[in-house]
Amino acid sequence: MKSYEIARSSRLILLLIYTFISAIFAFIYLTKSNAQQDGCCFENPLFYLNLVTTLCFIVLVHKSISSNHKLIVAFGFLFLFLFLSEISYFIFYGEMISEGVLDSIIETNSQEVMSMTKQALIIIGPAFITTFLIAFILKKIISVKFNVFIPLSLYILMLLVISLFLITNSSIKAEIKRGDYKSTAEIVRRIYPAALGNLSYLFASYTSTDIYSNTHEIEKFNKAILLPPSKPDNDLIVFIMGESSLVTRYSAYGYHKQTTPFMTNIFSQNGGCIISNSHSAAAFTRDSIPMTLSFNVPESDDNLFDNKSIIEMAKFNHYKTYWLASAAQQIQGTFNTKFGFIARKSEVITFSEDSLDINLSQSLEDMLQKDNSPKKFIFVHLRGSHQPYTKGYDEIDKQALPDAEAYDLTIHHTDRTIKALYDVINKYSNNYTIIYTSDHGEIVNVGHGIGDNIDQFLIPFMFISTNQRYNCQFIESFRGSDGYLSGLMNKYILSNLLGYEIDQGTLDKEKNNDRVFMPNSRVMPFSKLLNKH
Incomplete structure (x- = not known):
């Protein structure tokens, strides 16, 4: 007992x-x-x-x-x-x-x-x-x-x-x-x-x-797009998407170490602009890229499946479409699924054999040298500053910034990459528009997609065009009432560059409804996130 x-x-x-x-x-x-x-x-x-x-x-x-x-x-x-x-x-x-x-x-x-x-x-x-x-x-x-x-x-x-x-x-x-x-x-x-x-x-x-496995063309345009499109002014549009890139580590934005001397020079010249106060729409690549290249919104994925993506819109208006990415950003089968769904609509998909982004310039040159298509839309996806940081730079970066930490060296490598890509574009075209931004920011030495730390949303946005119609005022027109340029505006900026007009009422509503898709799948006003910090 x-x-x-x-x-x-x-x-x-x-x-x-x-x-x-x-x-x-x-x-x-x-x-x-x-x-x-x-x-x-x-x-x-x-x-x-x-x-x-x-x-x-x-x-x-x-x-x-x-x-x-x-x-x-x-x-x-x-x-x-x-x-x-x-x-x-x-x-x-x-x-x-x-x-x-x-x-x-x-x-x-x-x-x-x-x-x-x-x-x-x-x-x-x-x-x-x-x-x-x-x-x-x-x-x-x-x-x-x-x-x-x-x-x-x-x-x-x-x-x-x-x-x-x-x-x-x-x-x-x-x-x-x-x-x-x-x-x-x-x-x-x-x-x-x-x-x-x-x-x-x-x-x-x-x-x-x-x-995400369906590769058939979507017929329906988003309701914000006014048809028919006009004859586009840009022969070559290159959208460069960085990775895990925190804007406060860019010397172009005031960082004390010279991490971005080339970008500072390129985007400070005539036709270029270094846009302040820009943020991503999400803290994960899988969410951010679809909200750049389709009419996907934080509240729903419906538009991803129901409306033409930017890739499909480019093809509709007689652009040949290319997807160029580093080896680290390969799209394998139906994986990388959410943005892979968009990528697979591109006519040419190429990945570099090396994980270092600097080698992408050679792939771009090979493309432009061989293809005589009059209109081209090229999306370039960098490895950027994704962890581990030690894989994102080389000896040249270390020699340039001998006392810098690993993350800063990845930013410097991105700077060299943008310079190399820019030189190739300049060599093969005199009528182009280039955008450089990032899919999201980074909580340095921690990562991204974690909590509500604002660093994982703060990103660079740089623009240069040989077309005087598309100047800094053009980009500024997409800035929201809270003073920030949201990654949700990328799709509308690209639509205009591709020759499409946008319903002003829809644009104003979206522009002034600045929100982000949080890692926990909540949708939060960006001003609320900003005020928390």
């Missing part, structure tokens, strides 16, 4: 500990993700649902690891590792893993996966060690056993209720019919934040990539 009471007491104590851990996790999830909007966390029913599902999850993991069956132990070990990885991510970044991060895991190429190895190890390394330690304690030291009938029944019952809701919801049924399963997984993730939610979202994101 005494032995039974001790065992029962130990079980109760351990259950209280697990409940406490579950409550903390549920509180963190609600307050550090987009699940809790306003009001007190403890007044939100979702808090108690999260607490129950997390507690059931922990008890089931405990039971699995304590099992005598190796396969069950392996599953318990795996799910414990995933749970501890979430906790490790929160400790390191101060927020829960967002949908944007999970999408980026799926929609990436092997080069980017390898480049993020160091950051991944920082997260999964401690989680893996802690998983081994906890598994050892549960197997060798703690002999408490739980009856899994109640937690397993609750866990499955709630999942069935959610599934029934999803099956009967008309808006979600429409998305499923289109092949997009992520909205369903977002709901599961809100109820099951511990491991299962992230796994279900990753699976849904992976199975949803087929919606």
